[in-house]
Amino acid sequence: MWGWGKALWPEYCVVCNRWLVGSATWMLACDICCADWPYLCHSEGSILMRERCHGEFAITGFRLQSQQELKKQIDAIKYGGDRHAAFRWGHWLGQRWGLPKTYSSSHVVLAPVPLHRRKKIKRGYNQAHWIARGLAASWGVQVAPRLLVRARHGDSLTGLSRESREAASDGLYRVAQPPNSPPQSVIVVDDVITTGSTIAACGHALESAGHRWLGAATLALA
Ligand SMILES: [Zn+2]
Known part of the structure; x- marks a missing residue:
């Protein structure tokens, strides 16, 4: 489990600051604040995700x-x-969705969508990596933060149409791995899915490199 200890775990609702008395430790908000959140932690969320990626x-x-x-x-x-919030939300997602029993946790790795090196330096960290760490702590799987790399430093895809995003993300990611490394079963992790073209591009890169691309986990769907 997370080495930074339980002291950093939230005991108060992220929305109203009410004490989360008696709640499971992975909860982030109180029942009242959660009640009208547009949750997608059920089959509809999975269908919407699959339509996109x-x-x-x-x-x-x-x-x-x-x-x-x-x-x-x-x-x-x-x-x-x-990054603590990223970790906690990743853990929350993992508690809401279990890893299917057909996937042996020892064989699944989580690959965060990478930022270009320059953007990562500017931002200080890759949020998808920390979400993946939280998810991995919940599921007992490994994170492979350097499996995918962003090949180009392009403009943000935000605001582009689906076609433009697909064109812009084609060839944007590649797999970095030592020669003769064994194929892995990979779930791609990101903060938000929009058209799904980023995740699909990562999936194609993984498959082209001989890995089994299982799918994707994101915190939110735009
Ligand atoms: Zn609350």
Whole structure:
């Protein structure tokens, strides 16, 4: 489990700051605040994910549309440098969705969608890596943070149409691995899925390199 200890685990609701008395330790918000969150931790979420990225195992946490509280959480993870929040949300996602029993945890690895080196230096960390760490702690699997690399430093895909995103993300990712390394069963992890072209590009790169691409896990669906 996480080496930084339980002291950093939230005991208060991330929304209203109410003490999370009696709640499971992986909970992030109180029942009242959670009640109207647009959760996608059920089959509908999986269907929506699969429509966008075509992986066989595709999960997400919530819809990122109207909920200011959840948007704030994603912003804190993405732009605010809050790696603890990324870890905790990743762990939350893992508690909400179990790893299918058909996937032996010892054979599954989580590959965060990589940032380009320059962007990672600027941001200080890769949020997808910390989400993957939280997820991995929940499922008892390994994270492979350097399996995928971003080949080009391109403009952000935000705001582009589906076609433009697909064109822009083609060949954007590749697999970095030592020669003769064994094939792995890989789940790609990211913070938010939009059109799914980023995740699909990562999946294709993994398959081209001989790995088994199982699908994707994201915190939110835009
Ligand atoms: Zn609350």
